[in-house]
Amino acid sequence: MTIHEYDIVVVGSGTSGCYAAATAAKAGLDVAVVERKDEEEAGHIACGDALKGADTFPTAIPKSRIESAFTNTEVDHGRFEIPAHDSVLDIPVPGELAVIDRWEFGRQLISAAEDAGATFHYDTVVTDVLQEEDDSRVYGVQGKRKGDVVEFHGDVTMDAAGALSVLQDHADFSETTFDSNVSYSQFCSAYREIVEVPEPVDWDDALVFKPTERASGYLWYFPRTPTTINVGLGFQMSEEPMKLVQDLRKDLQERPEFEGAEVVDKLGASLPTRRPYDSATAPGYMAIGDAAALVNPTTGGGIAGAAYSGQYAAEEAVDAIERGDVSEQALWRYNEQVMDHFGARYAALDVYNVLSTAIDVDELMELLAALPGEQVAEALYSGKTEMGLGLKLKTAIGAAGYLPKIWKFYKTKQLAEEILDHYESYPDRPSVLPQWQEQRDEIMERVYQRTGADPKY
Numbered sequence: 001m002t003i004h005e006y007d008i009v010v011v012g013s014g015t016s017g018c019y020a021a022a023t024a025a026k027a028g029l030d031v032a033v034v035e036r037k038d039e040e041e042a043g044h045i046a047c048g049d050a051l052k053g054a055d056t057f058p059t060a061i062p063k064s065r066i067e068s069a070f071t072n073t074e075v076d077h078g079r080f081e082i083p084a085h086d087s088v089l090d091i092p093v094p095g096e097l098a099v100i101d102r103w104e105f106g107r108q109l110i111s112a113a114e115d116a117g118a119t120f121h122y123d124t125v126v127t128d129v130l131q132e133e134d135d136s137r138v139y140g141v142q143g144k145r146k147g148d149v150v151e152f153h154g155d156v157t158m159d160a161a162g163a164l165s166v167l168q169d170h171a172d173f174s175e176t177t178f179d180s181n182v183s184y185s186q187f188c189s190a191y192r193e194i195v196e197v198p199e200p201v202d203w204d205d206a207l208v209f210k211p212t213e214r215a216s217g218y219l220w221y222f223p224r225t226p227t228t229i230n231v232g233l234g235f236q237m238s239e240e241p242m243k244l245v246q247d248l249r250k251d252l253q254e255r256p257e258f259e260g261a262e263v264v265d266k267l268g269a270s271l272p273t274r275r276p277y278d279s280a281t282a283p284g285y286m287a288i289g290d291a292a293a294l295v296n297p298t299t300g301g302g303i304a305g306a307a308y309s310g311q312y313a314a315e316e317a318v319d320a321i322e323r324g325d326v327s328e329q330a331l332w333r334y335n336e337q338v339m340d341h342f343g344a345r346y347a348a349l350d351v352y353n354v355l356s357t358a359i360d361v362d363e364l365m366e367l368l369a370a371l372p373g374e375q376v377a378e379a380l381y382s383g384k385t386e387m388g389l390g391l392k393l394k395t396a397i398g399a400a401g402y403l404p405k406i407w408k409f410y411k412t413k414q415l416a417e418e419i420l421d422h423y424e425s426y427p428d429r430p431s432v433l434p435q436w437q438e439q440r441d442e443i444m445e446r447v448y449q450r451t452g453a454d455p456k457y
Helices: 015-026 063-069 102-116 244-253 303-323 335-358 361-370 373-381 388-396 403-423 432-453
Strands: 003-005 008-012 032-034 050-052 069-071 077-082 086-091 098-100 119-121 126-132 140-145 148-154 154-158 187-196 204-210 217-225 228-236 262-272 285-287
Touching: 008 015, 008 140, 008 303, 015 032, 015 050, 015 102, 015 303, 050 303, 063 069, 063 102, 069 217, 098 102, 098 217, 102 119, 126 148, 140 154, 154 303, 217 244, 228 244, 285 303, 303 335, 335 403, 335 432, 403 432
Parallel strands: 003 148, 008 032, 008 154, 032 119, 077 204, 154 285
Antiparallel strands: 050 098, 069 098, 077 086, 126 140, 140 148, 187 228, 187 262, 204 217, 217 228
16 A cells, blocks of 8 residues: 655645645645546536636636637527427626636646646546544545555545535544535436537527426537537436436427537536535535535535635645644635635525526516516526516516516515625635524525425425
8 A cells, every 4th residue: 555645635635635735735835636537537527618717717717728619609698498388598697708628728727837836646546535533534445546546645635526426425524514414316418419510500699498208307518619519418316317317308309500420529427506515514524515515406516615715725724734733713714715716606606596496487577578588697607686576567568478477486586686685795714604503504494495396495
């Protein structure tokens, strides 16, 4: 058995792992990044490939290092296809947006983290989490590399292993506040292909979304270039599984612009469509990116949350290691930073995701068709929308028969904003978290009552 000693051990070389590694290495710490894929395949991840707000990302990996991955910077709106109404709803996308080459993006992140001083260990599958017997402090991970057992020891272990991380299955968090209220049903299973089409599409300035025949499923078409399209399909794991490949193929065959198309890449993945973890810290352990459910639950966008969570976690880990204290309390500031920057907003957006599970696909599309695009955009991206009662009634007059659905959306919106306000009082220490959770759960009970949805947590 081989044992490697580092200050910080990062498991996973995705966005969150690379930003964490670069941040800690630049601060002078010895950082290991443990990756199950080989060096060539690392960075190849199934993703919608839409990157929002890259110019405001953490500077540990500057924008100049990732710009080579930007393939389409002309996208400025979402295009929702509503088959039942034979119509299209255009929704503006606020802020800078680019569709990227995700593999190139991943390569550049790894290169930047290496240049910062992080050491990458490829072909290593993590099989267990190492914890002290007396205080349950995590001090590293054990894995296998080409049949050999290998251990990585560190003061702090960062879980960047993605959605439904296996590390969390092996760790004992019973004496911590680390969020264990996690179920596969709170996640989405997805399949993605990159398709080359013979002629340029006429919607290369838009992210295209389309519902499947069931409310739990959705299709997306993101143009990397006018002739290279990132296409995918996913379904909520709380619902009956879909035949992803077959259902996607059926839709592609029905779209004339994809006649004669060639598939050049295909991958499957899972992603969180739930609120962020209430706490993503334990003694010597921090979950970042998808491993802490830091993804916009209405759009699936997770690159920004991953980047920021990686930096925030590393900054707190550096300070904790310098103080010689890696307890849950010492790492807690990471949770506060996440909630303050974007976690509260994602938790509010999750309320709309809850609503969607209680509405069948036709009702959902009617609701989208009835609402002004600006209000839908605000709901999808900010968690709040200025849709007062006057605008609601004005909209209903122009969309006869939709008043009950719009009223439900309006009341759900109020509860989403109540959740957002509650998250602004996220506790500053672990001991206060249970009381805060109890108050949050009371609001969620009213969400379930208002929407008619089954409890999600």
